[in-house]
Amino acid sequence: MAISLKDVARQAGVSVKTVSNVVNGYRHVTPETRLKVQRVIDELGYRPNLTARHLRKGRTGMIALAVPELHNPYFAELADAVIEYAAGLDYIVLLDHTGGRRDQEVLFAQGFRARVIDGLILSPIELENEDLLARGGDAPLVLLGEREYDAPYDHVAIDNVAAARTAASHLVDIGRRRIAFIGARHGRARATAHLRLRGWREVMTENGLPTGEELVAVTDGYTREDGAQAVARLLDSGARPDAVFCYNDLIAVGAMRTLAERGLRVPDDVAVIGFDDIEESRYGATTLTTIAPHKRAVARAATDALLERLAGDREIDPRRLQPGFALVTRESTVGRPS
Amino acid sequence: MAISLKDVARQAGVSVKTVSNVVNGYRHVTPETRLKVQRVIDELGYRPNLTARHLRKGRTGMIALAVPELHNPYFAELADAVIEYAAGLDYIVLLDHTGGRRDQEVLFAQGFRARVIDGLILSPIELENEDLLARGGDAPLVLLGEREYDAPYDHVAIDNVAAARTAASHLVDIGRRRIAFIGARHGRARATAHLRLRGWREVMTENGLPTGEELVAVTDGYTREDGAQAVARLLDSGARPDAVFCYNDLIAVGAMRTLAERGLRVPDDVAVIGFDDIEESRYGATTLTTIAPHKRAVARAATDALLERLAGDREIDPRRLQPGFALVTRESTVGRPS
DNA sequence: CTTGCTCTTTACAACGTGGAAAACCTGACG
DNA sequence: CGTCAGGTTTTCCACGTTGTAAAGAGCAAG
Structure with a gap:
């Protein structure tokens, strides 16, 4: 099957942990050892098993984003922006859609749709305040646009x-x-x-x-x-x-x-x-x-808010973030310039 | 932290494995034991740690789909269809976009963008045949639309x-x-x-x-x-x-x-x-x-092909799947009916 | 009362990784 | 020549789960 640290270790004649140290750039490894191990890594094509790493660390490096409909261009463009921004912060985004249905939104908020994630961003339509208050999930949640709620979650929406x-x-x-x-x-x-x-x-x-x-x-x-x-x-x-x-x-x-x-x-x-x-x-x-x-600002605000919660500031008061907007005048109101 | 099998086991006075058996619906568990354990599960709000399960089983239940641009409605609609269909088969879809750039497509095909996945579906634009032949990844790959290749991968595209x-x-x-x-x-x-x-x-x-x-x-x-x-x-x-x-x-x-x-x-x-x-x-x-x-047919063909490979039929010859299409006549050619 | 069978439950190991701490090495110094 | 300090490598274990195998419980037949 896949190559593991063990395989590399055996081949290189060192302990598993030393290989792990090389992979993680641990400081106290002699250049010779590092070189030797690195060679075997390249030769065997070793790639870390992220699942195992996640289990060990308790973090997955993935966040989930749920929008009502992907084929609504606004949400597609917004999702694009979130994926892009999160990638820059080394987070993978798991994209989902709820169809704007309350049951699906609840499932998502509880973490039942995407379960191998560190945090959630949800753009709800039908979700009720009581659903949020009864929320059982453990992963931090950030709400996006649409509705306003009284529940203790960060919320990103324009005015x-x-x-x-x-x-x-x-x-x-x-x-x-x-x-x-x-x-x-x-x-x-x-x-x-x-x-x-x-x-x-x-x-x-x-x-x-x-x-x-x-x-x-x-x-x-x-x-x-x-x-x-x-x-x-x-x-x-x-x-x-x-x-x-x-x-x-x-x-x-x-x-x-x-x-x-x-x-x-x-x-x-x-x-x-x-x-x-x-x-x-x-x-x-x-x-x-x-x-x-400003879609990029929305994406950034939501992602930043979530990652801050993940970083441990879970106790700070929920915030209300308002990215900006702008009026763009085009032909449908001012006509075509001749 | 999160509740684990161990916590439930202690509370219920049974072994960890018995709790596992209950969770997985194993047959040989007495009704009393099952009831007792189930009660503790509900009480503590236990939820299986999927990361651990994945590590143990070697499967993650996730597949990745990469399209050039999410804000191209065709791909958004197609992604919708894949997510929907895969969900019915208990697979989560990790959605990504490559921008139609060759380097990103290669990274994706190698599995370097989304790494905790069982298989990949890629809709390439710039990807070259040689990139596929040199592919190092271990997860099965299915190609979608666009280009034609000589590499040994299933390919889904209309004629x-x-x-x-x-x-x-x-x-x-x-x-x-x-x-x-x-x-x-x-x-x-x-x-x-x-x-x-x-x-x-x-x-x-x-x-x-x-x-x-x-x-x-x-x-x-x-x-x-x-x-x-x-x-x-x-x-x-x-x-x-x-x-x-x-x-x-x-x-x-x-x-x-x-x-x-x-x-x-x-x-x-x-x-x-x-x-x-x-x-x-x-x-x-x-x-x-x-x-x-027929977008649904495309989504179905690609997902099915991938899951078949996952099920073990990795050795069968690569297939060329051609979902159907239809001409839809509207005003831009036949005018508006008066 | 034993034997053998089935049903139920358990102990153990392992998946691949990384943190903690112990063990090992080398060279400097008293 | 012994001791100590430093860097280097290793051993051990745990993360949470499930497959394997084996142990325990109950019961019918001999």
């Missing part, structure tokens, strides 16, 4: 209300008055959708603009299809928005699709704004104005 | 020439004559881009249509931006295609973006076809006609 205010203000600034809101419904008052809705409502109210029910379309999920259907319902119900504020870019893409089918021009007839700044938003017949969370 | 022929034929069928090809350049004759180019050329020639250099635009990569630039170059050079055959959907999306900027209508002036059937292709102002590889 959703402020970001939504920025987006809504932009629409007002370009002269829109009847601004619809399209977003995922979650009963809980502290879901992200609700935070963004609040930002929208605040700005609308401050500007004396309508926020009636007829301007709000809820969706089941966060997909292009959800966005397409929501706008269709909105238009069918007789609402005549001159702008739509979308919960995220995917919904915005779907919304623009329906607008195109209905013969409405973007942004001339209806301006559209999204959230996430996924790559897709920079292409398409009409590029999409959006709120761009 | 790219046939698929490309299907796509090109479709363009011919709808009456297009000057069909451009936009695709990533790879010097090697057996790169996927070359296979698709061949399919295009065959169909063109068979129909007496031009295949001159002026109709072929090479790109550095596979992104929307690459597609956008390629079409710009094509148009600037004076070519007047009435259709473009794109290496993949991302390139097609970029291509359509440039066409829109130039005031060309799709499909009226220029028809567009892609490859991959990413979700994005079903939205956008103009939906995209594409070749849809």
Whole structure:
């Protein structure tokens, strides 16, 4: 089978521990011994058994990241960033997806999906506060985006209300008055959708603009299809928005699709704004104005927070980390420069 | 620290092995003993240490999957499918990305990126045949899509020439004559881009249509931006295609973006076809006609092949697996039904 | 009351590694 | 020439688990 320290030791005529010392760069090894052992290592192609090392050390060097859906580009791009950043810190990232289902999120948070890991980063959708309080797992957990909780865990998310205010203000600034809101419904008052809705409502109210029910379309999920259907319902119900504020870019893409089918021009007839700044938003017949969370900063904050817990600071108070965001204006609100 | 078998054994007044037997559902345990032990397990919240189990068994129950880019939706969707399918077989998938860089691909194939795994699935871009022949790793490897190799590894990919022929034929069928090809350049004759180019050329020639250099635009990569630039170059050079055959959907999306900027209508002036059937292709102002590889079948074939090797059939001849594909016609070639 | 059988439980060893501490070597010094 | 200090190498053990083999318990048959 695989070559172990024992095989190298026998071949080199030294003890197992000496080989281990060479492998780990222990100082007190004579150059001759080191050379001799190293030669055998190369010759046999020895590679340390990480499983054994992990068992011995009690650490695996792996962290798990769970997002709702990998095929949501925002999460794919975010996962990319986490993997990249963690790799620089010699951590391997085990990527998982929960489908946004509560049972899967609980399983993940408990450490039942990926079990050979030192810590967890979870981007929850349906997870409840009580799930967190009842959490049995032993590995540190960091929460990402979406919901807000009272449980004692570090939480990384942009300031959703402020970001939504920025987006809504932009629409007002370009002269829109009847601004619809399209977003995922979650009963809980502290879901992200609700935070963004609040930002929208605040700005609308401050500007004396309508926020009636007829301007709000809820969706089941966060997909292009959800966005397409929501706008269709909105238009069918007789609402005549001159702008739509979308919960995220995917919904915005779907919304623009329906607008195109209905013969409405973007942004001339209806301006559209999204959230996430996924790559897709920079292409398409009409590029999409959006709120761009600094994904690298999110990835860094979450990973750093987790690794700090791992380093032993488990007792410090849970923190609330807010990476920055930026408004990126594109054609869907300001039109194409001619 | 964490609860181990030893703790449970002490508390329950039985041997460590008996607890192990209960945990593993060993048959010959009296109901009373089982109950007693199970109670202590629940009470203490014991959970098996998988690292130790892995060390003992020599298997980790994890496989690694490396794709070029996670934020390429095709790969994200494919990864989704692999994770899903493998989970059903009680395997955890460790997801990684290589950036399409040869050094990273080699590192991955050698098992140096993810090292606590039983097997590997790699979707290579730049990897060379010699890299595979010189491969030192011990874990079984399955190759996915893209390139073709002579090395003794299972390989899963659709029939790219046939698929490309299907796509090109479709363009011919709808009456297009000057069909451009936009695709990533790879010097090697057996790169996927070359296979698709061949399919295009065959169909063109068979129909007496031009295949001159002026109709072929090479790109550095596979992104929307690459597609956008390629079409710009094509148009600037004076070519007047009435259709473009794109290496993949991302390139097609970029291509359509440039066409829109130039005031060309799709499909009226220029028809567009892609490859991959990413979700994005079903939205956008103009939906995209594409070749849809059966992603679930790809995921299944690759995972099954790998697990068969793991099960011991390491000596059987390397196989060439070809999941199916389908032409999905949408607006970018046949227009919008009125 | 022994023998032999089955069912249940146990002791032991090992997977590959690294920490702790003991053992070994060499050379300097009294 | 013995002692000690220093670096170097080794021995021993434990991490938590499970396979192997063997011991123990119970019971029916002789």
